[in-house]
Amino acid sequence: MKNKKNIVYYIYMFLIIVTIPLQPIFAQSNSISDKIWTGIGGKSKWDNTNYMMFTVSGNSKFSSISSERKFLLDKKTGDVRFEGGINNESVVLLFNVRTQKLTGVFNENGAALPVQDYRDDLSNIIEQYNLDLKVLSLPVTLLSNSTLSDQTESKIINAERLKKITFNNFLGKSGSIYVNEETGLIKRIDVDSKSYIVNGYKDIGSGLVLPTSFKGSSDSISYQKVASFTDMEKQKFKTF
Numbered sequence: 001m002k003n004k005k006n007i008v009y010y011i012y013m014f015l016i017i018v019t020i021p022l023q024p025i026f027a028q029s030n031s032i033s034d035k036i037w038t039g040i041g042g043k044s045k046w047d048n049t050n051y052m053m054f055t056v057s058g059n060s061k062f063s064s065i066s067s068e069r070k071f072l073l074d075k076k077t078g079d080v081r082f083e084g085g086i087n088n089e090s091v092v093l094l095f096n097v098r099t100q101k102l103t104g105v106f107n108e109n110g111a112a113l114p115v116q117d118y119r120d121d122l123s124n125i126i127e128q129y130n131l132d133l134k135v136l137s138l139p140v141t142l143l144s145n146s147t148l149s150d151q152t153e154s155k156i157i158n159a160e161r162l163k164k165i166t167f168n169n170f171l172g173k174s175g176s177i178y179v180n181e182e183t184g185l186i187k188r189i190d191v192d193s194k195s196y197i198v199n200g201y202k203d204i205g206s207g208l209v210l211p212t213s214f215k216g217s218s219d220s221i222s223y224q225k226v227a228s229f230t231d232m233e234k235q236k237f238k239t240f
Contacts, residue, residue: 032163032179033143039184040139045208050075051229052204056132058214058221062124070225071129072236073097079237080129086121092240093118097126103238110240135171136210136223138186138198142177145170154181162187186211194218204228 037043052075057068066085073080078098085091091113094104102122105113134141145167153164155178162178175191189196200213205228212223 032181032184035181035184036139036143036179036186037184039180040209041203041207045206046137046140048206048230049208049228051232052133053225053227053229054132054136054223055225056136056221056223058219059131059135061128061131064121065124065128068224069128069132071132072232073133074232074237077237081236082125082129086118086125091118093122093125094237094239095122095125097129100126104240106240112240135214135221136212136226138189138211139184142186157188160187189214196221202226206230 040046051073053070053072055068055070060067064087066088069082069084071080071082078096080095080097082093082095083091086093090108092104092106092108093102095102100122102115102119105115105118107113142165155162155164157178161181163181165177165179166175167177168174171189172192175189177186178188178190179186185201186198188198194216196214196216198211198214200211200223201209202212203209204226208228210223210226212226214221
């Protein structure tokens with residue numbers, strides 16, 4: 001039951017990200033919202049991105065899923081292609097994150113596998129996928145979140161003036177995000193007694209800039225390959 005509730009939450013967050021107009025996060029601080037949009041290349045860059053591909057390691061929630069995994073997403077339809085390991089078996093899974101329907105499974109050589117054998121793994125894959133996308137697109141999910149504090153303060157950290165934004169039930173139970181007031185880039189996350197330095201910002205295509213490295217004292221999250229596309233071969237979501 002707990003897993004089911006988590007899935008519903010992440011699906012809800014995903015739909016917010018890709019389907020509705022995003023509002024400024026602060027009623028009295030529109031300038032920082034504008035800065036964040038500018039930092040990633042502008043809202044139009046995100047809106048005009050139809051497909052995203054990313055390979056990520058770290059931040060694994062389930063031991064059954066390989067630590068390095070690859071996702072390809074159709075933002076408009078919710079179709080997703082997963083490539084990675086499940087229970088130490090290299091597979092390709094095709095599913096829709098909105099309907100939670102598994103449509104195809106293949107081994108590393110392209111041979112079709114019984115879909116019913118992997119239905120029980122789908123909920124974990126979807127939860128991991130939504131978490132991975134949420135972290136990668138952190139500036140966008142930050143702008144869309146309605147639980148963030150309206151009260152912000154500035155702090156000097158490592159010679160940078162950063163805007164501190166507090167949250168509850170966003171990336172964890174509670175924490176803070178620090179945004180560079182000049183560039184609009186998120187530079188640090190404090191969450192559930194952990195601290196992560198955010199860097200490695202990359203232009204993933206057409207001027208859309210997203211963070212790819214989250215370094216903590218005891219763990220880290222790394223997006224080795226990230227790309228965005230306006231067009232994609234639809235067969236990628238239908239077959240091996």
